[in-house]
Amino acid sequence: MKVLLGIGGSDDSIRALEKTVERTADAGDDLTIAVVDNPAVERSREDIETTVGDVLGDHGVDATVLRLDGDPGSALVDLAENEGFEQLVLGGGQRSPMGKIQIGNIAEFVLLNSHVTVTLVR
Amino acid sequence: MSPRTYSEAVADPYEAPPLSFTDGDNRTIELRAYDGSDEELEALVEMYDAFDPSDRAQGIPPGREDRIRDWLDNILGDDCLNVVAWSDDEVAGHATLVPDGDAYELAIFVHQDYQRAGIGTRLIKALLGHGRESGVEKVWLTVERWNRAAVGLYKTVGFETSDAESFELEMTIRLSEPDEAA
Numbered sequence: 001m002k003v004l005l006g007i008g009g010s011d012d013s014i015r016a017l018e019k020t021v022e023r024t025a026d027a028g029d030d031l032t033i034a035v036v037d038n039p040a041v042e043r044s045r046e047d048i049e050t051t052v053g054d055v056l057g058d059h060g061v062d063a064t065v066l067r068l069d070g071d072p073g074s075a076l077v078d079l080a081e082n083e084g085f086e087q088l089v090l091g092g093g094q095r096s097p098m099g100k101i102q103i104g105n106i107a108e109f110v111l112l113n114s115h116v117t118v119t120l121v122r
Numbered sequence: 123m124s125p126r127t128y129s130e131a132v133a134d135p136y137e138a139p140p141l142s143f144t145d146g147d148n149r150t151i152e153l154r155a156y157d158g159s160d161e162e163l164e165a166l167v168e169m170y171d172a173f174d175p176s177d178r179a180q181g182i183p184p185g186r187e188d189r190i191r192d193w194l195d196n197i198l199g200d201d202c203l204n205v206v207a208w209s210d211d212e213v214a215g216h217a218t219l220v221p222d223g224d225a226y227e228l229a230i231f232v233h234q235d236y237q238r239a240g241i242g243t244r245l246i247k248a249l250l251g252h253g254r255e256s257g258v259e260k261v262w263l264t265v266e267r268w269n270r271a272a273v274g275l276y277k278t279v280g281f282e283t284s285d286a287e288s289f290e291l292e293m294t295i296r297l298s299e300p301d302e303a304a
Contacts (some may be wrong), residue, residue: 097222098229099193100180100264103289 008038036072073109080088252296
């Protein structure tokens with residue numbers, strides 16, 4: 001399956017990276033990882049790309065890694081729809097101190113707008 | 123995320139627990155601060171284990187006993203404030219304040235057997251009274267915007283909407299002036 005993972009550097013997106021790379025290793029998916037600019041995150045894109053490289057290396061998985069500029073939600077949806085992806089994967093939200101799941105702005109936009117199947121990783 | 127906004131005005135001071143009242147179904151309900159005992163913990167686990175999953179909000183309460191225990195372990199900590207509504211030795215409802223920087227996050231749950239009997243309003247007022255007495259200055263919560271009963275309850279006790287841009291409404295309340303806080 002042709003899978004697009006969007007990662008902006010939040011903790012839930014790093015968890016989505018780990019789980020998706022694990023699944024790719026098991027299922028033999030064709031994985032593309034798009035690093036987006038999440039304004040809510042302080043981590044730099046270089047730092048995120050290093051993490052992506054480490055996780056891919058740990059699992060011996062090959063993936064295309066690219067950078068997406070502009071609004072992250074719309075850039076991800078655009079890429080997924082125009083490049084024939086079958087699934088768009090994102091982090092499934094952060095937890096509040098209370099333990100409530102809080103869906104981020106990128107996931108909210110993607111869920112409401114994507115014509116490609118969306119997976120939120122918990 | 124932008125910092126939360128809180129009203130300049132301090133909300134009505136509510137009475138702190140212990141309190142007792144008769145609910146809309148003629149049951150005697152006692153409101154008490156959680157005492158940390160095994161008995162009270164087990165009664166809470168039992169209430170959440172029997173909680174209707176359709177009344178979950180943003181993933182809480184979780185749905186399996188081991189997850190309920192992990193979650194309760196987090197929100198019943200020493201730095202949290204908890205008030206329990208009792209019907210004899212059964213838990214009818216539970217409200218909690220969990221520290222988050224200089225504020226507290228609030229959540230409240232009333233078991234299905236005890237809903238629509240006026241317990242939620244009494245319980246949240248008792249929790250806010252307990253919070254004010256304990257020096258809590260600011261409280262925030264999120265609520266699913268379609269949950270009009272809950273939004274109405276929060277407005278009734280003095281919460282104001284602080285962020286309507288996300289999936290969930292965010293609401294805040296000020297319980298005491300900064301210099302009043304303990």
